[in-house]
Amino acid sequence: MSAALMPTYARLPVAFRRGRGAWLEDTDGRQYLDALSGIAVCGLGHAHPAVAEAVAGQAHTLIHTSNLYEVPHQSQLGERLCALAGLEQVFFANSGAEANEAAIKLARLYGHQRGIETPEIIVAENAFHGRTLGALTATGNRKAQTGFGPLPDGFRRVPYNDPHAVAAAASERTVALFVEPIQGEGGIVIPDAGYLAALRTICDQHGWLLMLDEVQSGVGRTGRWFAHQHAGIQPDVVTLAKALANGVPIGACMAGGPAAGILGPGSHGTTFGGNPLASRAALAVLDTIDADHLVDRAEVLGDRIVDGFRQALADTPGIREIRGRGLMIGIELGGPCAHLVREAMDAGVLINVTAGSVVRLLPPLILTDDEADRLVHTLTPLIERAARQIAGPSSHQA
Numbered sequence: 001m002s003a004a005l006m007p008t009y010a011r012l013p014v015a016f017r018r019g020r021g022a023w024l025e026d027t028d029g030r031q032y033l034d035a036l037s038g039i040a041v042c043g044l045g046h047a048h049p050a051v052a053e054a055v056a057g058q059a060h061t062l063i064h065t066s067n068l069y070e071v072p073h074q075s076q077l078g079e080r081l082c083a084l085a086g087l088e089q090v091f092f093a094n095s096g097a098e099a100n101e102a103a104i105k106l107a108r109l110y111g112h113q114r115g116i117e118t119p120e121i122i123v124a125e126n127a128f129h130g131r132t133l134g135a136l137t138a139t140g141n142r143k144a145q146t147g148f149g150p151l152p153d154g155f156r157r158v159p160y161n162d163p164h165a166v167a168a169a170a171s172e173r174t175v176a177l178f179v180e181p182i183q184g185e186g187g188i189v190i191p192d193a194g195y196l197a198a199l200r201t202i203c204d205q206h207g208w209l210l211m212l213d214e215v216q217s218g219v220g221r222t223g224r225w226f227a228h229q230h231a232g233i234q235p236d237v238v239t240l241a242k243a244l245a246n247g248v249p250i251g252a253c254m255a256g257g258p259a260a261g262i263l264g265p266g267s268h269g270t271t272f273g274g275n276p277l278a279s280r281a282a283l284a285v286l287d288t289i290d291a292d293h294l295v296d297r298a299e300v301l302g303d304r305i306v307d308g309f310r311q312a313l314a315d316t317p318g319i320r321e322i323r324g325r326g327l328m329i330g331i332e333l334g335g336p337c338a339h340l341v342r343e344a345m346d347a348g349v350l351i352n353v354t355a356g357s358v359v360r361l362l363p364p365l366i367l368t369d370d371e372a373d374r375l376v377h378t379l380t381p382l383i384e385r386a387a388r389q390i391a392g393p394s395s396h397q398a
């Protein structure tokens, strides 16, 4: 890596020069099956023609104006997203963290409008909401926070997947609950079936906003447009980013019900957010997901991959759990397995390990059945060996 870059990332020693579908080619011409999609960003894979044409066409027409003017593509995108999510309004930003900052500000303003001077938002342990100061505080990871104090006040943390803990943490100052419907960075943690519905009930009882961070889980990945739709509930605020424009930076904070109409003129802003280029790219993404039935496809593919691993790794000691919702898949080992990232890359597959011991797979929604099977077949022996090592020497006789 160049010394001209701040070394905020420990980068793998590979650079890619082009991509096509689920495949990336490195600068030596080697091909890799991309099972990470740039961390759930390139849901349509690389160099998708519909996105490429939308971006190129818009770049030749008009990249940016300003939110001081009407931006028709942004309006169109807002209407599309509201219809898909059952919400009423959208604020467009440029990233997940920024979408979450908008949600945090919205919740605080909601509190102030109700006479609560020091509003508090309930967040979850093991969460990830981004790296800006508000989002970092909501995230709560000690390691990520160390050295960056003082952090803003007004967050209270409870265990994830525990509605009773939420009720117990309530105070006069509480204005909102903010969680991921599935924790992504936290290790693909899928809560119990009744969790989100229980949160919805608690929020209704107290007049709190139910705010969901769908930055990673949204836009079709889990086999629904939004992961909360598996639970059949209606949140008040939903944030999006990653997959929304297949790699063109964009974020969205959507609001409905009591959360609609809170952020008014002058209360929030952005120079780039929802500009014609990003909005046009996002419209192309939504059109393609619709036309190619990729939401349903994500569910089918996810089941195929999870079933494939469950069969291939059945009875392997050192595997704690294989879980997934659509194409948000985690294979949890009994101990640290970060070395698998490099081993998989050497075997021609790009993956991620998160929370220390969870192999995270976020492949593109355009994967073929053959590619899905190849993913399982290539990774199985690597995961099996790592798991057996973790389980200890006795497991080799199994």
Ligand SMILES: *Cc1c(COP(=O)(O)O)cnc(C)c1O
Binding pocket: 094, 095, 096, 097, 098, 100, 128, 129, 130, 131, 180, 184, 185, 213, 214, 215, 216, 217, 241, 242
């Ligand atoms: C990636 C992610 C974020 C942060 O998004 P950025 O675009 O990196 O700011 C926030 N929340 C969740 C759930 C994420 O996965």
